[in-house]
């Protein structure tokens with residue numbers, strides 16, 4: 001990561017933290033019940049900062065999983081450069097329908113796990129050559145046709161705990 005990008009992310013963290021975090025001390029409360037999420041090996045920012053993105057259980061929000069804002073708003077607050085074009089020029093980063101889970105919107109977490117993942121870059125789905133049909137290609141999850149994969153492959157689990 002370049003110095004410019006790094007300091008940019010850092011400033012964004014400060015801004016977002018003050019805007020969204022009620023208190024990160026709540027973390028110890030959260031993991032009394034959500035112990036599965038303590039092994040956050042990759043998205044270090046999500047460690048100990050549950051309330052940066054989630055409201056408490058007794059708070060009602062407009063968003064699924066009681067997120068404080070819609071997913072992409074949360075992510076782009078820090079990762080602003082992504083909005084300029086991600087993966088390939090003009091690849092959509094939002095939409096009404098996730099091709100793998102059509103009942104969900106298409107957004108950052110259609111491809112990334114917000115908390116942790118065993119795959120590089122927090123990619124949400126296992127695409128290993130050895131253990132999945134996806135040939136080691138993350139793109140093959142949704143564009144399987146291009147890789148000659150059959151259309152009726154079982155949809156992989158959404159892997160929220162990254163294991």
Ligand code: HEC
Nearest residue numbers: 030034037045046047048049050052053065071109114160
């Ligand atoms: C960077 C923002 C962010 C942070 C920080 C964060 N989460 Fe999440 N979390 C999300 C998003 C986005 C989703 C929705 C994922 C999806 O749509 O599949 C989610 C989903 C969840 C879910 C629902 C999983 C399910 O499928 O039922 C739980 C539980 C959860 N988070 C707990 C936590 C806990 C506990 C922490 C702190 C250790 C935490 N989160 C930190 C963004 C975050």
Ligand code: HEC
Nearest residue numbers: 026029030031032033034050051054055056057064065066
């Ligand atoms: C007393 C135990 C307990 C504590 C403490 C707790 N949770 Fe939960 N949480 C649960 C259980 C059980 C579920 C699954 C049932 C449900 O969806 O309500 C859940 C579900 C969730 C979900 C996904 C379900 C939804 O609302 O869509 C999120 C996100 C979440 N918790 C975040 C948090 C965060 C953040 C904290 C700390 C501020 C926290 N939890 C503290 C027990 C707890």
Ligand code: HEC
Nearest residue numbers: 009013016042043044045074075078108112114120121122
């Ligand atoms: C408060 C700032 C902040 C927010 C909000 C945030 N991130 Fe990050 N993210 C970071 C930082 C800092 C890093 C680099 C260090 C690390 O991996 O934790 C990073 C790293 C990443 C990486 C690269 C991981 C790797 O292995 O190189 C991905 C992918 C990512 N974030 C996706 C997301 C998604 C998706 C969301 C929204 C659910 C999100 N981020 C929200 C600050 C943030």
Ligand code: HEC
Nearest residue numbers: 072075076079082086087092093107108110111112121138
């Ligand atoms: C269609 C799938 C997809 C969507 C949607 C998507 N990403 Fe990614 N993202 C990827 C893949 C694949 C990589 C790894 C690319 C690589 O290594 O060249 C990646 C890499 C990243 C990285 C690491 C970049 C680096 O230089 O290390 C960050 C940060 C990130 N994504 C954030 C986001 C955010 C924020 C959103 C939502 C605004 C988002 N992504 C939406 C698939 C996606």
Ligand code: HEC
Nearest residue numbers: 087088089090091092099100106110111138139141142143
């Ligand atoms: C989670 C699903 C998902 C993954 C993974 C994914 N894409 Fe996409 N991709 C989409 C969706 C949705 C669209 C827009 C609708 C369509 O064309 O099917 C799209 C469109 C595209 C387009 C056409 C863009 C345009 O200008 O119209 C290209 C090229 C593309 N993807 C390449 C990639 C590459 C390269 C990767 C891997 C790095 C990738 N996609 C991974 C869902 C995905």
